[in-house]
Amino acid sequence: MTDHSTLPLPLTALSQAQQQSLVNIVRRAAKAEILPRFRNLSAGQISTKSGPDDLVTEADTQAEKMIARGILRMFPNAMVIGEEAAHARPELRDEAAKAELAFIIDPVDGTWNFAHGLPVFGVILAATRFGRPVFGMLYDAIMDDWITADSETGAMMFGARGPHRRMRTSEGGALGDLSGYLHFYLMDKDVQPKLAETLPDFGRTGALRCSCHEYRMLAQGSVDFCLSGVLNPWDHAAGVLICQRAGGFVRMLDGQDYDISIKQGYLLAAANEDVWNTVAERLRFLKEASS
Template identity: 70%
Template sequence: MTETLPQPITPLSPAQQTSLINLIRRAAKTEILPRFRNLSAAQVNTKSGPHDLVTEADTAAEAMIARGILRMFPTAMVLGEEAAAENPALRAKAAKAELAFIIDPVDGTWNFAHGLPLFGVILAATRFGRPVFGLLYDAIMDDWIVADDATPTTIAGANSAPRPLSVSAGGALADISGYIHLYLLPKDKQAAMAATLPDFARTMMLRCSCHEYRTIAQGGAEFCLSGILNPWDHAAGVLICQKAGGFVQMLDGRPYETSITEGYLLAAPDQETWEKLRDRFAFLTEPN
């Protein structure tokens, strides 16, 4: 099976990308970091359940980023995680938009709310549901990983010039590590998934897609399997892993697009490793 990707679409200009990076950095400095380890109980709420948190930092940062994007791109569609929680119809609208920006203002909110410095900001630009720009920002270290549809993945920071990134070399299942979101899978699949864990060198879950995709793009882990397909978690990371040399598709072989709401997304360092993982996880797509 060969992954067939559409031809590159004209990406955002370097100046536009720099403006977006600076916007994210300002939002982190203004709305996120001052609230880290400084939240009152009244500033933390739940959404879909007790482990799905939203804080004052999420809502304030999303509002600031959305305003900034619309000043730069007044005709673009903006989809924020918190806005989508209030109006789920926005997700389908963004998937059809000629240009949409998708924001996860504090990815890893559970970590953030519990004082763990493992969170980030995710920003993606999509055209008709296909990622064409991705940004994974580490607010603690003030560095960012970016890719667009026409150039490779790079990492840069406040005091460091951009340098290219590359995924790992892959390998046998027993030699690779990755992220499996076990407790986010359907209950009737969790026992079968748990039985696969000894097949790998190590599996984990960071509760932060930003840092999971960052680690894969830097070669520190080989794969990520996700069954929750929120575009604010994945659109940027999929493109960043692909442009770092990785192979990312839905488990059933479809290319990833933000219009897809059901299924399993699998990122791997190369097609051969992806196919080994697909075969091991095939039970996920089989009827019970």
Template identity: 60%
Template sequence: MADSLPIPLTSPLSSAQKTSLINLVRRAAKAEILPRFRNLGSGDVATKSGRHDLVTEADTAAEAMLARGIQSMFPHALVVGEEAATADPELRNKIGDAELAFILDPVDGTWNFAHGLGIFGVILSVTRFGKPVFGMLYDPLADDWISAEEDGQAEFTRAIGTTRLLTVSDGGELGDLSGFTHYNYLPQEAKPSVARALPDLGRSTSLQCSCHEYRVIARGGADFLLSGTLNPWDHAAGILICQRAGGVARMLNGDDYTATVSEGYILAASNEATWEKLRDHFAFLLDDAKA
């Protein structure tokens, strides 16, 4: 069992605390997520903001188990799960004031999960006053994860115990870049301009799962991610992991990312030169925001 005292702000999570969190995520996936994969009944799936915004029994049950476990280990911490924040939007506003916050996406890629597609994951991030200091991107099907702390390199770990350090791609010219653009979730007024900009890139797609998109970037398989949907449970862990794998991830306007930001665009890229090329290519989004 991890230490139940608050974590000093001058220290990262201890090795024992990280192990406890990782094991909790793995247990929650085994107990609440995997048994429901491709085994959901019609009453096990509901909609939230619209017909494409889904929540399943796996989401709610896994989040409840994770929240209980984290609160037991860290009783003074703020726990913000996606489903809890949907029910109580004010919960999200507490992140910036919290000395220690755990932000959860119990099933990232719920649409994929609900339709039997194996591209889903669990995202856990730890923040201090909104700044990510630990992130984990977990794949329940493979039982492996990518994690990073604010002062270490991103690591890929398999359940069998092997770990290797990760490095992002070398980036390149716009026409050679591949990455992820959350086009369907952009503001309606931005879509025509973004659609005209996408053909200048080598490849732009979406996995409908931020967990796996950031995993691909951290492993060097893609060069960028652009998103205008700023839910902290989607991005806080991935941005830290991208940075600790050698990449650049900040707001499109150049501001540093924190889990408190709710408007604007996130741009992650493999290096500074590539980030700047993409920033210039999508700079019209900043003008649109000012209009």
């Protein structure tokens, strides 16, 4: 794991004009490569990766290529990795964690939903400095709106159909009043029984099979927490920053600050520090199981 203890806090590294150009690249890719294929995929345009529920479609591969090309034209010296490229070359993830400036793309987050005709998918784009997120974008291609944040400004939602607005996480509450996303079936089988015992203690738990929309819901105050045990950076780097800049609190369950070099453990994003502590205390056994 990269030691960040002697590094200065990351700077934004991107101007507002550059951030807007990145937004434009993502929107164009969605219009050209993603939306025309939604509910219009043949069987030959869908394949599996690690298992039957881990899908990749022609929309994923083509959108990733288009977004990567656009970013490299803007930042020829930056490292650019996408989910599909990292699947083919896992070492890219370690290289990105050490890069002074890296861009991480999830071209169709929620591919299972996308491939089955459910309009709960999005595009995630993050920029990192030495593994730490400094810019994030969560884009809803169906509604053509997006939430962005950087390391110096708050999380804002923008859209072609309405005015922009500031994102604020919820105020939280007691454990029995909290709702959130908890990726039960992605957890190790040996912790699932204990995890199942905790579910009645919460107000409501579920999963959208789409990190983009889960983090959007957290940032806009619709849910109180999100717990993840699979730490792919294309799923989390943008959402972590956006949650933090919307007033939330994010750490690994063992207390570490998040960066993309971390590959094991449990990431808890919460509406505020009190909610984080409340949920983390109830799920303390997960920390013990991973230590």
